[in-house]
Amino acid sequence: MKIIVPMAGRGSRLRPHTLTIPKPLIPIAGKPIVQRLVEDIVKVCGEPVDEIAFIIGDFGKETEENLKAIAESLGAKGSIYTQDQPLGTAHAIMCAGPSITGNVVVAFADTLFRADFTLDSNSDGVIWTKRVDDPSAFGVVKKNADGFITDFIEKPETFVSDEAIIGIYYFKDGDFLKSELQYLLDNDIKDKGEYQLTNALENMKNKGSQFTSGTVNEWMDCGNKDVTVETNGKILGFVKDDEQLQSSKATIENSEIIEPCYIADGAVIKNSTVGPLVSVGANTVIEDSTIDNTIIQEDSHVINAKLTNSMIGNKAHFDGKFSSVSIGDYSRLD
Template sequence: MKIIVPMAGIGSRLRPHTLTVPKPLTVIAGKPIVQRLVEDIASVIDEKIDEIAFVIGSVAKGFPTDTEEKLLKIAKELGAKGSVYIQDEALGTAHAIYMAKESLSGPCVVAYADTLFKADFTLDVNADGAIWVSKVDNPSAFGVVKVQDGFITDFIEKPKDFVSDLAIIGIYYFKSGEKLLEEIQYLIDNDLKENNEYQLTNVLESLKQQGAKFIPGTVSAWMDCGKKDPTVDTNKQTLGFEYAAGKNLVSSDVVLNNSQIIQPCYVGKNVVLTDTKIGPYVSIGENSVVTNSTIVNSLIQTNVTISNANLNNAMIGNYATYNAKYSSVSIGDYTELT
């Protein structure tokens, strides 16, 4: 099994945090978003992952030079071969997959790296394909599917009138990577664009018309990492899942000086807390120092210094310094707010 991860977007909605770190490498509860994504997929597929192919933007598009190294490390830790491809121009969802054409063979999962999920089903790898979906309150904002007798019958992009509340979350399984590539190649060769882009929904429709049967993969939780507030909420939900599973996310070398940690929380190595209460639902990265503060429901990255703060729904980047009276803040890497 292979996993293809298109992640070439610059993540402008999550700025300033994505000015220095690509959105899929943003750390949630101690792990990068993309690492959590591929781990969740591996648990649903229940098969050995042979290769993980990442499609990223170029350095000129704002991707740091060490991005490839970090991604290859993630693949290696999952026991898979890592491959990295560059998409210089954003030409749609199908085009992003096409950039990884050398890896499109055999069964594969395509997962766009701006969402996390929890699933309570096991994928039937004998199906022609599967599309992960989640029930939503406002279907008109999403691509949705209609289902009959356990199979997907229609794909509708942002319907104006209600046809279904099952939204496509951006994760797909294809039994044949070769067939997927063939259909994308047909779009590109014939310049079949929609809104000036090559869309994966057109590929899915073509495969369906040729007889491919797609099943819906339902999820119990769908967590967005597009903007600051949803990302903080994703951190909260992830901490809740990890704690419920019995995982201890507090490093053994954390120094507590007249301080308290209210679970669930993630606290990295070499963190020092003095006259401070954190939690619930707080992540603090390694080598951070927090003094005389109260922090709840917040995502704090590594090497951060916080003093005299009362934070709630905050997101603070790496190597930042914070000593101010605001509560719900969003500051990026190397920022000082005092």
């Protein structure tokens, strides 16, 4: 099994936090978004994953090494490909062409999910879906009475289905997928100005592939500050019984920690109330503060704060009584 992870977007809606690192490496409950994504996919695959291919922009060598390390931690080879231009989902996937062979899962690194099904690798394909209130912003599927997908529609302007494609797909025949993606590129077939994966799926279906859907219980976005903080809180709740969230190498003095919280190695918390739903990065110092529902990354200093629904980046300094903030890396407010 191979996992293909397109993640070349700059994450502009999450700025300033994505000015220094790509969005999929933003930590959620102490782990990068993309790490949690591939870990959850490995859990439902039901068979070993031998390669994880990441499609990135110009993110630098450090990011590439971090991604390879994530793959290796799951017993897989990490491969790096580059997408130079944002030309659509089909184009993004094809940037990893050499790795698209055999059993393949394609997962866009925009969201996290929770699911309790095991992937049926005998199926031609499985499309992860979730029912949504407003399907016009998503690709959606229609299904027949037997549960097989009959139509793939990209961002429908009129209602056809509320079963949205969340951006995770399984293909039994990666080579067939690759040939249909290449057909779109070779013939300049676009939808809404871009090369769309849904067009390739429609062609595969018309040539005999039978796709089913895998419905997820939770679909969590990390597109902007508010939903990323919300996702952090949900993940803390999901993993609090399975992961060690509070490091024994953190220093807690005259403070109350209201679980669930993630507190990393070297964190120092003094004279404060922290939690619930707070993630504190390595070597961050919090003093004389009350903080809930917030992400604070590494090597930052927060004092005299009363924060909720906030994000503070790496190596930031915050001194004040603001109630909701989003401060990027190396910023200072005092």
